[in-house]
Amino acid sequence: MPVYSRSAAFTESPQTASVNPVISLRDINKPKPLAQCNICGMRSLCLPVGLSNEDLLLVSALVDTHIKLKKGETLYRTGTPFTALYAVRLGSLKTTVLAEDGREQVAGYHMLGELIGLDGIGTGNHGCHAIALEDTEICVMPFEQLETLARELPLLQHNLHQTLAQEIARDHSIMLLLGSMRAEERLAVFLVNLSDRYCRRGYSSTEFVLRMTREEIGSYLGLKLETVSRLFSRFQEDGLIMVQGRAIKILNPEALRTLGGQQNTATPDPKNLIPPAPNSNGSANGNGA
Amino acid sequence: MPVYSRSAAFTESPQTASVNPVISLRDINKPKPLAQCNICGMRSLCLPVGLSNEDLLLVSALVDTHIKLKKGETLYRTGTPFTALYAVRLGSLKTTVLAEDGREQVAGYHMLGELIGLDGIGTGNHGCHAIALEDTEICVMPFEQLETLARELPLLQHNLHQTLAQEIARDHSIMLLLGSMRAEERLAVFLVNLSDRYCRRGYSSTEFVLRMTREEIGSYLGLKLETVSRLFSRFQEDGLIMVQGRAIKILNPEALRTLGGQQNTATPDPKNLIPPAPNSNGSANGNGA
DNA sequence: CGACTAGTTGAGGCCAGTCAATGTTGGTGG
DNA sequence: CCACCAACATTGACTGGCCTCAACTAGTCG
Numbered sequence: 001m002p003v004y005s006r007s008a009a010f011t012e013s014p015q016t017a018s019v020n021p022v023i024s025l026r027d028i029n030k031p032k033p034l035a036q037c038n039i040c041g042m043r044s045l046c047l048p049v050g051l052s053n054e055d056l057l058l059v060s061a062l063v064d065t066h067i068k069l070k071k072g073e074t075l076y077r078t079g080t081p082f083t084a085l086y087a088v089r090l091g092s093l094k095t096t097v098l099a100e101d102g103r104e105q106v107a108g109y110h111m112l113g114e115l116i117g118l119d120g121i122g123t124g125n126h127g128c129h130a131i132a133l134e135d136t137e138i139c140v141m142p143f144e145q146l147e148t149l150a151r152e153l154p155l156l157q158h159n160l161h162q163t164l165a166q167e168i169a170r171d172h173s174i175m176l177l178l179g180s181m182r183a184e185e186r187l188a189v190f191l192v193n194l195s196d197r198y199c200r201r202g203y204s205s206t207e208f209v210l211r212m213t214r215e216e217i218g219s220y221l222g223l224k225l226e227t228v229s230r231l232f233s234r235f236q237e238d239g240l241i242m243v244q245g246r247a248i249k250i251l252n253p254e255a256l257r258t259l260g261g262q263q264n265t266a267t268p269d270p271k272n273l274i275p276p277a278p279n280s281n282g283s284a285n286g287n288g289a
Numbered sequence: 290m291p292v293y294s295r296s297a298a299f300t301e302s303p304q305t306a307s308v309n310p311v312i313s314l315r316d317i318n319k320p321k322p323l324a325q326c327n328i329c330g331m332r333s334l335c336l337p338v339g340l341s342n343e344d345l346l347l348v349s350a351l352v353d354t355h356i357k358l359k360k361g362e363t364l365y366r367t368g369t370p371f372t373a374l375y376a377v378r379l380g381s382l383k384t385t386v387l388a389e390d391g392r393e394q395v396a397g398y399h400m401l402g403e404l405i406g407l408d409g410i411g412t413g414n415h416g417c418h419a420i421a422l423e424d425t426e427i428c429v430m431p432f433e434q435l436e437t438l439a440r441e442l443p444l445l446q447h448n449l450h451q452t453l454a455q456e457i458a459r460d461h462s463i464m465l466l467l468g469s470m471r472a473e474e475r476l477a478v479f480l481v482n483l484s485d486r487y488c489r490r491g492y493s494s495t496e497f498v499l500r501m502t503r504e505e506i507g508s509y510l511g512l513k514l515e516t517v518s519r520l521f522s523r524f525q526e527d528g529l530i531m532v533q534g535r536a537i538k539i540l541n542p543e544a545l546r547t548l549g550g551q552q553n554t555a556t557p558d559p560k561n562l563i564p565p566a567p568n569s570n571g572s573a574n575g576n577g578a
Numbered sequence: 579c580g581a582c583t584a585g586t587t588g589a590g591g592c593c594a595g596t597c598a599a600t601g602t603t604g605g606t607g608g
Numbered sequence: 609c610c611a612c613c614a615a616c617a618t619t620g621a622c623t624g625g626c627c628t629c630a631a632c633t634a635g636t637c638g
Binding site: 502514515517518522534535 | 618
């Protein structure tokens with residue numbers, strides 16, 4: 001099977017510091033490097049709304065490290081010990097799962113404000129690779145400490161459960177896509193999904209730059225790269241989009257949505273919009289793919 | 290799209306009693322109908338190993354109802370309010386997800402000792418249908434009470450997280466299957482998976498009766514029922530299995546495993562075996578599909 | 579500039595889907 | 609008990625969507 005040849009060039013990222021086996025709340029309260037969830041513009045994405053400022057400081061203290069990744073660098077690998085959850089602070093990543101026979105498939109694309117590494121909780125080892133698609137910054141949240149704190153803050157506890165469950169729901173919709181949609185429907189869904197997520201983050205919903213190759217898109221959608229390329233060309237011929245390499249302009253969002261089998265919610269619900277400024281009251285995690 | 294015509298005959302199952310908005314541990318401790326996790330033979334599947342007998346009683350008290358479902362009856366529906374998790378005590382179910390355009394797909398098959406309803410946590414509404422494939426008994430665990438208790442029992446808390454994360458990992462492997470495997474590989478994986486799960490529950494790993502139709506198998510695997518049927522016939526011709534309607538006998542487990550792209554772990558790891566007798570020390574949840 | 583990666587496009591083949599006919603099974607009621 | 613019916617399953621013939629293989633173009637980086 002084809003293995004990305006550039007994977008050989010991936011450099012190991014600095015791993016998280018070892019986690020203390022036992023943590024008390026007093027320890028967590030100690031000043032730490034650069035934890036500033038309380039003023040982070042993306043906190044409405046990572047954290048439950050409704051935490052008091054005091055609680056926010058406790059959570060901030062959880063983030064004991066920040067990791068910077070260059071494009072192509074690995075955040076964690078399949079099989080390496082799971083110690084922490086990671087919040088995307090800047091940039092984006094892909095996660096890929098590996099079949100026993102070596103086949104690799106993109107399991108998700110993760111952008112600003114999304115939480116990754118969740119699947120490692122189950123076995124204690126990461127179940128996928130996480131690789132930066134561009135220069136990326138990550139907040140590291142040691143999981144044991146997170147669990148400890150979650151026992152003190154019901155709101156945080158519930159948010160963690162919600163985040164995990166939303167990941168399950170997301171996976172279900174991808175299973176639906178992979179199991180029952182035709183190629184053009186899959187790509188339409190993919191583009192609409194990206195559009196929505198950019199929109200919620202305050203970016204344009206109609207013009208954006210793809211961070212992944214045709215092969216990676218295909219891998220995610222269960223298609224070959226040639227099929228993806230052909231579909232982009234056809235969508236362009238049909239006046240649905242304009243493509244220029246990785247630059248995408250959506251010309252007919254409604255038609256794209258219809259193609260993806262979704263109802264046309266003409267304008268996105270403003271409640272789902274996450275203002276870029278801090279102290280906002282956006283809704284909970286805006287994950288999607 | 291084809292909708293199972295017999296769905297019209299599904300009768301609504303008795304729903305869970307309304308959940309008190311606020312629960313104290315004292316309330317939970319009160320005697321309840323028939324909660325007997327501490328002596329249930331399947332507890333090593335639902336519950337973390339290592340809980341003291343006293344803690345087990347607390348957890349038992351969580352189970353406030355048992356639901357009996359006849360074949361074809363619904364445990365919960367897409368969109369209905371999420372209030373509880375459900376443990377399969379006897380029998381089996383399928384869960385199906387619904388696309389906006391009405392397409393339906395089986396998302397999983399759940400047997401004895403498995404926990405379902407998890408995906409409802411994210412939105413507060415169930416994200417799929419759960420339908421009994423045979424006469425089935427369910428333990429109902431109100432989720433708010435479970436969260437409350439989880440804050441007291443770190444072991445229970447961690448087990449909940451693990452269960453959620455294992456569901457994510459399971460979904461990832463299905464995505465891999467749907468995205469990159471050919472029909473015969475998919476069916477082989479399906480059979481091997483069922484075999485393993487029956488084995489872990491103390492049943493024969495080589496002879497079992499399918500609880501679902503060809504169409505349901507196909508739906509789960511992203512195939513049409515004719516394809517499933519043809520493959521069963523071909524597997525039989527090739528001497529891999531014997532099929533007689535829904536009765537399956539696996540003649541060549543190794544070849545089946547190889548076809549599914551898995552390493553041949555000749556005999557299953559005894560650590561993963563869950564003895565049917567209570568008070569056993571089997572490992573954690575043995576989910577799979 | 580040359581080497582390399584990413585992307586586009588075409589020709590042809592194959593796997594799984596579609597349509598259709600027939601066989602089998604299990605439950606129900608006369 | 610048997611006849612009947614509906615749901616489930618099997619099998620064949622044909623089709624088509626996506627994959628495979630291949631050639632070519634467009635950027636990018638040392």
